[in-house]
Amino acid sequence: METAAIAAFTPPVRTLMGPGPSDVHPRVLAALARPTIGHLDPQFVVLMDEIKALLQYAFMTRNELTIPVSAPGSAGMETCFVNLVEPGDKVIVCINGVFGARMRENVERCGGQAVVVEDAWGAAVDANKLEAALKAHPDAKVVAFVQAETSTGAESDSATLCALAQRHGCLTIVDTVTALGGTPVRVDEWGMDAVYAGSQKCLSCTPGLSPVTFSERAVARIKQRKTKVQSWFLDLNLVMGYWGSSQKRTYHHTAPVNPLYGMHEALLMLRQEGLENAWARHWRYHLALRAGIEAMGLRFIVDEPRRLPQLNAVTVPPGIDEAQVRQRLLQDYHLEIGAGLGGLAGKVWRIGLMGHACSLKNVLYCLGALDAVLTGMGASINPGQAVAAAQAQWSHGAGK
Numbered sequence: 001m002e003t004a005a006i007a008a009f010t011p012p013v014r015t016l017m018g019p020g021p022s023d024v025h026p027r028v029l030a031a032l033a034r035p036t037i038g039h040l041d042p043q044f045v046v047l048m049d050e051i052k053a054l055l056q057y058a059f060m061t062r063n064e065l066t067i068p069v070s071a072p073g074s075a076g077m078e079t080c081f082v083n084l085v086e087p088g089d090k091v092i093v094c095i096n097g098v099f100g101a102r103m104r105e106n107v108e109r110c111g112g113q114a115v116v117v118e119d120a121w122g123a124a125v126d127a128n129k130l131e132a133a134l135k136a137h138p139d140a141k142v143v144a145f146v147q148a149e150t151s152t153g154a155e156s157d158s159a160t161l162c163a164l165a166q167r168h169g170c171l172t173i174v175d176t177v178t179a180l181g182g183t184p185v186r187v188d189e190w191g192m193d194a195v196y197a198g199s200q201k202c203l204s205c206t207p208g209l210s211p212v213t214f215s216e217r218a219v220a221r222i223k224q225r226k227t228k229v230q231s232w233f234l235d236l237n238l239v240m241g242y243w244g245s246s247q248k249r250t251y252h253h254t255a256p257v258n259p260l261y262g263m264h265e266a267l268l269m270l271r272q273e274g275l276e277n278a279w280a281r282h283w284r285y286h287l288a289l290r291a292g293i294e295a296m297g298l299r300f301i302v303d304e305p306r307r308l309p310q311l312n313a314v315t316v317p318p319g320i321d322e323a324q325v326r327q328r329l330l331q332d333y334h335l336e337i338g339a340g341l342g343g344l345a346g347k348v349w350r351i352g353l354m355g356h357a358c359s360l361k362n363v364l365y366c367l368g369a370l371d372a373v374l375t376g377m378g379a380s381i382n383p384g385q386a387v388a389a390a391q392a393q394w395s396h397g398a399g400k
């Protein structure tokens with residue numbers, strides 16, 4: 001590439017309603033641009049402690065080991081697996097979508113033995129199947145599952161699954177990347193042991209950080225390991241010396257200083273809104289979106305009781321090239337929605353209502369644009385009704 005012609009990169013302003021990243025609030029973007037200071041600066045140490053406290057609030061936990069890993073959600077996933085799974089360990093992995101399958105991959109790369117409990121894409125993890133697997137494998141040490149499957153929009157019942165695992169002497173590894181900030185994640189109340197999340201979904205921060213939290217049971221297991229954690233970077237025995245106590249912080253790696261300013265601001269906004277209010281907001285706008293989607297004649301693939309408000313997987317009308325629709329939405333409306341993954345590719349769209357992107361304005365904008373594009377392509381939908389239906393649902397809900 002000829003470099004002389006390269007100018008500053010000025011990204012277009014999009015509306016992000018896919019599976020993440022979600023729209024980032026201007027307050028968070030402004031925080032990112034504040035002056036960089038040293039990562040061992042006493043002022044930065046204060047920021048680190050505040051981030052830990054705000055993450056404890058978001059995760060509803062008193063866990064001491066609650067920190068943002070300096071890398072995306074996938075690194076939070078690896079942090080949990082490499083620290084808790086030793087070679088030869090048996091791990092029950094519940095798979096009901098893309099991210100559960102990645103958990104199995106993690107177990108195997110740690111030298112563990114994965115026992116798979118499988119459920120259909122779009123269904124929640126079946127507690128009865130997990131119980132049968134726990135009975136069949138009394139030597140299992142860990143149970144892993146995804147609370148909010150972003151590939152389908154199904155939510156699994158963390159309270160029940162964690163209680164089952166605990167009754168059978170297993171620790172739990174739970175993926176809450178899409179859940180945190182959108183639907184309840186009650187780490188202490190539900191007895192979750194190793195939990196990871198992401199910055200760019202319902203926390204509406206920029207991508208690249210992964211909040212994690214570990215129970216005392218999980219920390220004890222890590223400290224008792226017979227073998228060294230195979231990843232130097234993600235070894236919590238080392239990371240704890242850096243994030244552990246503000247008294248004597250020792251260099252491990254250079255924390256991503258400015259991204260952590262952004263995370264601090266995003267978590268502060270969540271604290272100011274209040275977790276319960278944030279969950280309620282995700283429901284309110286999901287219901288408005290649902291009214292519009294159904295008025296158009298499209299369907300949701302996840303059954304109502306297990307549907308995530310923040311990730312809406314909806315069917316593509318017959319004969320429509322879904323990629324072309326997304327392309328038009330992006331080009332003409334600067335609107336991003338997600339494609340289907342795996343077996344759902346070409347069959348569904350994934351409409352995210354995550355964090356700052358979860359607003360009435362976005363719901364109406366998305367429905368209006370989708371309606372116009374589909375009508376223009378001659379799709380068999382009920383045209384011109386979606387926005388009014390969403391608006392009616394919203395007014396009805398607001399009047400309660």
Ligand SMILES: *Cc1c(COP(=O)(O)O)cnc(C)c1O
Binds near residue numbers: 020075177207
């Ligand atoms: C997005 C996501 C991840 C991965 O996060 P990255 O930041 O993309 O690495 C993991 N699990 C779930 C459920 C996700 O939605």
